[in-house]
Amino acid sequence: MTEKMTITFVTKNKEKKSDIKKMLGDKFDIQFTSDLDLTEIQSLSVAEVVAFKVKQAYEKVGTPIAVSDSGLEIESLKNFPGALVKFVNETIGQEGITKLLKNVENRNAHFIAAIGYCDHEKNPIIFVERDKGTISMEPRGDGWHFDRIFIPKGEKRTWAEIGRERKNIDSAFRRALEKMSHWLVEKGT
Amino acid sequence: MTEKMTITFVTKNKEKKSDIKKMLGDKFDIQFTSDLDLTEIQSLSVAEVVAFKVKQAYEKVGTPIAVSDSGLEIESLKNFPGALVKFVNETIGQEGITKLLKNVENRNAHFIAAIGYCDHEKNPIIFVERDKGTISMEPRGDGWHFDRIFIPKGEKRTWAEIGRERKNIDSAFRRALEKMSHWLVEKGT
Numbered sequence: 398m399t400e401k402m403t404i405t406f407v408t409k410n411k412e413k414k415s416d417i418k419k420m421l422g423d424k425f426d427i428q429f430t431s432d433l434d435l436t437e438i439q440s441l442s443v444a445e446v447v448a449f450k451v452k453q454a455y456e457k458v459g460t461p462i463a464v465s466d467s468g469l470e471i472e473s474l475k476n477f478p479g480a481l482v483k484f485v486n487e488t489i490g491q492e493g494i495t496k497l498l499k500n501v502e503n504r505n506a507h508f509i510a511a512i513g514y515c516d517h518e519k520n521p522i523i524f525v526e527r528d529k530g531t532i533s534m535e536p537r538g539d540g541w542h543f544d545r546i547f548i549p550k551g552e553k554r555t556w557a558e559i560g561r562e563r564k565n566i567d568s569a570f571r572r573a574l575e576k577m578s579h580w581l582v583e584k585g586t
Numbered sequence: 587m588t589e590k591m592t593i594t595f596v597t598k599n600k601e602k603k604s605d606i607k608k609m610l611g612d613k614f615d616i617q618f619t620s621d622l623d624l625t626e627i628q629s630l631s632v633a634e635v636v637a638f639k640v641k642q643a644y645e646k647v648g649t650p651i652a653v654s655d656s657g658l659e660i661e662s663l664k665n666f667p668g669a670l671v672k673f674v675n676e677t678i679g680q681e682g683i684t685k686l687l688k689n690v691e692n693r694n695a696h697f698i699a700a701i702g703y704c705d706h707e708k709n710p711i712i713f714v715e716r717d718k719g720t721i722s723m724e725p726r727g728d729g730w731h732f733d734r735i736f737i738p739k740g741e742k743r744t745w746a747e748i749g750r751e752r753k754n755i756d757s758a759f760r761r762a763l764e765k766m767s768h769w770l771v772e773k774g775t
Contacts, residue, residue, distance in 0.1 A: 436638070439626035441673055449625070477677030481670060484630055488666030493686055497678055 401426040404514075404581075407433055407454055407464045413570065420574045424582060433457055435464070441479030443468035443511045448521045451513030461516040463577070465570065469543050471532060473503040482543060491536040491546045504531040508547055510569035512577050524576040526569035590615040593703075596622055596643055596653045602759065609763045613771060622646055624653070630668030632657035632700045637710045640702030650705040652766070654759065657700075658732050660721060662692040671732060680725040680735045693720040697736055699758035701766050713765040715758035
């Protein structure tokens, strides 16, 4: 029996932790940490933000590590707010987003989930997945910020109205995790 | 005659270069550089972004160095966009800002200029100055992005309409430079 490789995930999100354990727990020894105090760079691109963070995380920890982040790209706003979702939440909020889209026909948006992985090779690998959708006319439902305005493709309700459970069925985060899992297994670390 | 201390400014802006030479050229040997490829962190605070940048710049250059940055804080938008002006310009633009302020009574805003200085003490000192003003109903005039929507206190025209010359008379950037100059002279480096 070979020993499992340890991968540390930087997250304090309970649902993500549970997804990660389910998806990777058989093949890897999963650890969690949340206090690395990572710098987020100014970029619309979630992949870029994650790449910078995971490289930094590896420098601090020195063992295989993964970091995730998410964002929202709205087509008619030239991909605003992208990775800058936190600042939008703290300032103009979801109401600001729907106000910006008032009288705008194209309401297409993508929810972006990215996971970055880095090990001794110091070459961050980024796994990005997207969920297609549209932005609602007004924020609706109770939920985590963008869940209140994001209507996934084929639905009429926002993620907040659908509820977390349904969201997880086809979440971009889980697909990105799956990609990473396949990649790691193939790499045979 | 003592030799003047050399300070390198990270800027490629011609008007800033001329301001810097005029203000500090007598007392210091001023050099310019523009290719340091500095990382901008995700923060609404211009002072925080500048502090991070100038520390990084000193690590790359190893001699006294200064970096400047600017931002716009809109009161009723909880200081959005702050230091994230570049991304607003590239995405929702000035039209986005005026749309967000539609039917909003409080149009107060501050233009923020910050200069960060760092030397062998590795303790970045940040000089921040603000110009009070309001946001116009629509972008007006030809000019650098936020100049088209920022009306300085006591004026009815936007900075773009007033023109650059007038703007420089009391610009926050020049006042921040002055602060830095006094501080450096007092410090007696």
